[in-house]
Amino acid sequence: MNKLTILGNTHPIIGQKEMYSIVSLTNTGLGLSHQPFGELIKTSKREWDVMIQTKTGWRKANNNKEGDRVPYTFGQKSLKYKGIKIVVRQGEDYGELIIHPQRAKEQRISKVELLDVNYQKIPKGKKISYKDTIIARAYCIEMFNMPISFTLWEDDANGEGHNPMINGLNRINLIPVFDTVNEDGIAQVSFRLPEYTLAVQIANARTGLGDKDEGATHEYYVTADAVESHIQKASANVNVINPTYNPLPTRKREMPKVQVPPPIKPEIVPAKPKPEMDSPKFAITPGGKNREDLEGKLLGAEFVDENGKRLHSSRVGTLVFLKILAKDMKNKKVKIKIWEEDNFLWTHDLIFEKDLVLVGDTNFTWVHLTRKLFDKAKDGGTDSSRQDYFIEVIYRETSVKSAVMPVTLDAIPTEVSKGRSAAVIKEPISEKREDKICECEAKVKAFMRMIRIGEGTEDEDGYTRIVGGSSFADYGKNMSTHPKVYISKYDSTAAGAYQITKTNWNSDNFASWRNDNNVNDFSKESQDIYCVYLIIKKKKAFDNINSGDIDGAISKCSKEWASLPGAGYGQREESREKIKEKYKDFLKQELRGSSNLYIKAGFLEKYFGIHCCKNLPKVEKSDSSDIIVEFDGNIEEERRKVVSEKTKNILKKAAKSSGNKKVVITSTIRSPRKQAEAMYNNEKNGKHIKYATPGRQVLDIYNQTKSFGREKTINAMIEKIVELSKQGKRVSLHCVAESEYAKLNIIDVSYIKGLTDYKKFILDVANDSSVFKIIHPIKSIGTSGKINYDEGEPAIHIEIKQ
Known part of the structure; x- marks a missing residue:
């Protein structure tokens, strides 16, 4: 048996691809000789494996490869193993190389894989059904506990890459799906295609350049974005069978009797955008277009000044408000488009568009009438000096009517639950348990x-x-x-x-x-x-x-x-x-x-030996039962109920050990509106909080619109916060989705109200293993481990893993 020697980096940086090859030390009778393995007689294939050492010994890591030279990339998970080695075999010959993975200096997402419902990687070219589930898994480097947002897209770009300009309207899940990176550097989510019932319509709505239709399959990919960072990674495409595709019947082709030169293929020019036929439209200037909303949901749209008075004309360079009147449309998303109408050429030029979530019956957003917008519509004639505008407001109902629900004869009927049901109630069900049940x-x-x-x-x-x-x-x-x-x-x-x-x-x-x-x-x-x-x-x-x-x-x-x-x-x-x-x-x-x-x-x-409900003894009160944890009066009930009992118990325990009797929570989760209101009130009252870049962008909106009044300014700030959130950027540590808050409770505790010894409280609460991070403004405590000093922090900021 010959010994195979593996050549390659024994101290690879995690997340970086390394190449490994082999040479052979053969016994020639005159001693050991060293020769490139490529020159050996190729009798059997070279098989590579990675072995990891656990408490019970060495085992395979299911990363088999074949060849003379193979790549390996060691992920975040490799840091936790007791030992790692690469082994190679060729027949009876054997070699191994001990690997010592090293931490990376930069955060990044190394790759995004698409898996099937059995957690098997989907092979390239394999077709899956709209009834299937796609699992997206992101492999992250040095990003433990960071939230990752996943978005499913339909790909209309030609070739292998993903063009964000072409695919911009092909987002399948309008709200990103989040997961937190675990200790192994993995975040993953599931996309159940049956739940995205509009996916087929979205995929068929737009085609690739030069294509007549979407064809028999749709191509999907997933992007993973690191929240609070400019880190994005896209997966490869996966093919999903188009259930609506009907191939055209084949036609018999006749060969021409004489050679005819092929016609020159005309250049495909994208069609100029134009307003939708049945969408509501509202004139801004006297020459603009008008069309009422037939459903009566969108009642009007107009430009107004800071006092709410309608503007019939405006100058280039003016910052104006766009007022939208609606009925029963709260929290609905609309798309706003401003068109210039050329009454001489009878064409339309799109000069501005944006998405807006309506906050009620009266809504405001702002538009800066820049020279760039004005020049978009200039194509000669009178629109070089004067332009007529109208506003188009588009609302797409996201629910799908029952007519498109797939119903087949071979589907398994849904079993009716034996519990409480709106369909079948055999007898009244009492919520009171029977006495015999413990x-x-x-x-x-x-x-x-x-x-x-x-x-x-x-x-x-x-x-x-x-x-x-x-x-x-x-x-x-x-x-x-x-x-x-x-x-x-x-x-x-x-x-x-x-x-x-x-x-x-x-x-x-x-x-x-x-x-x-x-x-x-x-x-x-x-x-x-x-x-x-x-x-x-x-x-x-x-x-x-x-x-x-x-x-x-x-x-x-x-x-x-x-x-x-x-x-x-x-x-x-x-x-x-x-x-x-x-x-x-x-x-x-x-x-x-x-x-x-x-x-x-x-x-x-x-x-x-637990007697429990039978002769149940009195429950002793915990040592922290005399500690009061209360919420500040400005925190509404919905913001209080998201704070877990675990978080409250940790606060009580720390208060008890530090000699405090009362803990006052001043902030919990914040919706975009609550975040905007808090920032507005702080700035208005001269309390200038130091924010990172996303927060400063929202404050820029405050400074641009503060002369227009409280409600209009807050609406403009909300719009900016939502826009940043879609980009995976958080304005505040508190401004997160409830699903993320359930994994990591984020609270502020007052060091002025309630606590009498806030220094010892901070040190004691940090001793709990579930406490992830503390940020405080107490200079004498400083920074140590999970405790971070920030003179601009208005309270004791605590993050607790659930």
Whole structure:
């Protein structure tokens, strides 16, 4: 056997591609000789693998390659392994190279992959259906805990690349889907194509340059943008079958009898934009076009001055307000276009367009009538000195009427729920639980059912499911014991409703416990019992579940079940919001006595000595029960309820240990309007907060429009905040979506009101492992670890992971 020597960088920077090749040291009888491997006799293929070292030894990383010279890129996840090595084999010859990945100095998204519903990479050219789910996965470098926004696009650009100008109107999800980068440098989201019912219409609405139609398939790609950074990465295209495509019938072609030179292909000139036929239009100048909204939703649009008085004319260079009157259109998105109408040539020139979210029946936005806008419409004649304008307001209803719902004979009918339903109510259902049902056990069972959602075993067959989807019967196994089937593709022996591995099932602690409690098989009941054992004995999560702290219980159990949010294993993780809603539904069912579990009532007392609802002892108040956490009076109820009990408990604990009696929360989540109002009030009252670039851009709008009055200025600021948000830029740390806030609570605590020893409070709250970041204005504390000093911070800013 010859030793193969691998040549390549042993200290690669994560995220950078490195090339590795091999040479051979052969025994010639005169000693070892060194020769390029390309000169060796090519008898068998060279196979490459990456091996990673874990607590249980070395295992393959499923990154197989073949060839004389191969590329490898080591990601963020590679930093956490005990050891990494590249190995190569050719027949009986073998070589290995130890790798020591190094941290990167710059943040970036290295690539975006598109996966199918089974988390397998979608091969190039493969066609998928509009019934499928596309999973977008972004591989990020040095971006832990940063939010990533994902957008699905239909590609009309010719060739391999993605042209943002051509595809600008082809965004499928108008609101980006967010995920946070985990410890392995991965953020991923799912796009269920059946949910984007307008996708086909959007894809068919526009075609590539020179194309007559979209053809039999649509090409989609996904962009991943780092929020607060100018970092974007696009995936490769994936082909989705166009369900509306009808190919033209083939025509018989006759060869010409004589050679005819091919006609010169005319240059394709894009059609000049023109207003839509049936959209509402409102004249600005006397010569402009008018057309009422037939649906009566958009009532009028006009230019007004700072006092709200209509303008019939204006000079180039003027900053004016555009007033839009609507009915029952709050929070609806419209597109505004300003056209110049040439009454001599009878043509239209588009000089301005923008999107606007209506805030009520009366709406304002601002337009700067620049020389550039004026020159757009100059094509000779009178419009070189005077121009007539009209406003077009376009509203596209985003809901799809039932006529386009796909209905087929072979579709599986939807099963009617046995619970509360608007369709079938067999008998009145009481929300009160029966006395014989233990509420503590109901909570634990609801949590067990919640776990099975992410493990893909929530159905009855889940009890006999092996990792990857096969069953016990496929391998001739039954429930007499753990099946012990190893699936090399997933490097796992996970099996059953809770995907229990052979190692865990046979662990010394549990094996001893099983013998003591007569849990002797792998039956459905035994699997349920083992799940409770893990929750109570191993993860110590019972108190969290029983007290209603489901976020805390999820955090404790996420390292046991990789599908729970925050697990950080690089696998698919369920949405925290989704599983918490499922938990609530399951708890209602369990309290009514409706369950699909096999564990028998009384299991808490029988197996774990917890008496619970039977002779329930009085609950001792926590040491922090005398601490008051209250909200400042200017925080509305909807902004209070998003702050979790976990966050409040952390504040109470820190207040208790630091000798404080009261904590006053002065800020939580902020909507774009609340953010604009806060910035307006601060500037108006002379309180100038220091902002980063996005915030300064909003303040520029304030300074440009402040003479027009409070409401118009705030509306203009809101519009700018929304525009920046679409670009993935946050004006304030507090201005985030509720889904993101549920993962990371962001609050401000007053150091003037409530706290008496705010210095010790800051130091004590920083000791909690869930506290991610603190920003404060106390110079004597300074900056250390997660504590950051900023003299411009108006309060104690705290971010707490949920």
